[in-house]
Amino acid sequence: MNFLELAKKRYAERFFDPRPIEQEKLDMILEAGRVSPTARNQQPQRFYLIRSEEAREKLKTVTRYHYNAPLMILVCFDKDTVWKHPGDSFFKDYNSGEQDASIAATTMMYEAEDLGVHTIWVRDFDSKKVVETFGLPENIMPVMLLGLGYPNDRAKPNGWHFKRNPIEDFVREL
Numbered sequence: 001m002n003f004l005e006l007a008k009k010r011y012a013e014r015f016f017d018p019r020p021i022e023q024e025k026l027d028m029i030l031e032a033g034r035v036s037p038t039a040r041n042q043q044p045q046r047f048y049l050i051r052s053e054e055a056r057e058k059l060k061t062v063t064r065y066h067y068n069a070p071l072m073i074l075v076c077f078d079k080d081t082v083w084k085h086p087g088d089s090f091f092k093d094y095n096s097g098e099q100d101a102s103i104a105a106t107t108m109m110y111e112a113e114d115l116g117v118h119t120i121w122v123r124d125f126d127s128k129k130v131v132e133t134f135g136l137p138e139n140i141m142p143v144m145l146l147g148l149g150y151p152n153d154r155a156k157p158n159g160w161h162f163k164r165n166p167i168e169d170f171v172r173e174l
Contacts, residue, residue, distance in 0.1 A: 006113055011157035013118035016069045016149035020051070025115045026071070029148070032111035033075075033104040039083035039096035045104040046140060048074040058133050059145075063125040069147030072122075073108070074130065077101040079139045101143040112148055118155065120147040 001009070021029075033047060050059050050072040059066050066072065077097030085094045109119045122145040130142045 003110075006110060010109065010113040010119070011161045012120040013069075013147070013149070013151055013155060014067050014120060014158070015152045015154040015156075016067055016118070016147070017152040018068070018070055019150055020070050021117055021148055021150075025112075025117060026148075028115060029108050029111050029117065033108040036100075036104040036107040038100040038103065042081050042083045042096065042100070044077040044079075044081035044083075044097050045101045046076040046078055047104075048076065048134065048136070050074060050145075055134075062130050062133050063122060063145065065122045065124045066145075067120060067122075067147055069120070070149045071147070073105075073146040073148065074134070074142055075101050075105045075144050075146055076136070076140045076142050079141055097141060098143055105144055105146050108146060116150070117148050118151050121145065122147060 030047060033045060034043075036045070038044065050056060051070065056066070056072070059072060077100055079095070079097065082095040082097040082100065084096075085091075088094045105121060109121070112119050123143075125142070125145070127142045130136070131138075131140070136142070
């Protein structure tokens with residue numbers, strides 16, 4: 001399958017089977033996030049694995065959108081490592097952290113899909129509460145949760161998944 005077919009096939013999974021992801025597959029998914037492009041190759045992305053029963057119970061206190069995924073990766077960035085562009089007159093104090101972490105998460109999502117592992121990204125949480133609940137260092141900024149696992153027998157894309165606006169809505173010539 002080519003990349004565009006893979007991208008069209010992937011959907012946000014909401015119905016996970018409880019079986020764990022094999023370590024070999026997880027290692028490949030994490031490696032995809034590690035080698036993803038970042039601004040000036042600063043590599044500020046950080047991944048925190050949430051898979052123990054204790055960690056998954058903590059997760060349920062910061063978001064209701066955990067979908068009982070057997071593994072969640074808290075995708076973050078290190079504020080001390082991001083590329084900063086102080087000369088941008090429109091975006092004061094711009095830094096690349098959120099974009100770099102998002103690129104890494106997206107790269108991991110597609111690697112997971114290629115390996116037969118389904119994913120969902122979640123951003124419905126309060127960052128401060130996540131930092132406090134998991135005891136993260138003050139330089140670590142949460143960006144999203146990436147749920148991973150195998151689909152159960154109820155798995156299917158949401159109805160709106162295949163609704164796509166036409167390309168003309170996205171592209172403009174300058």
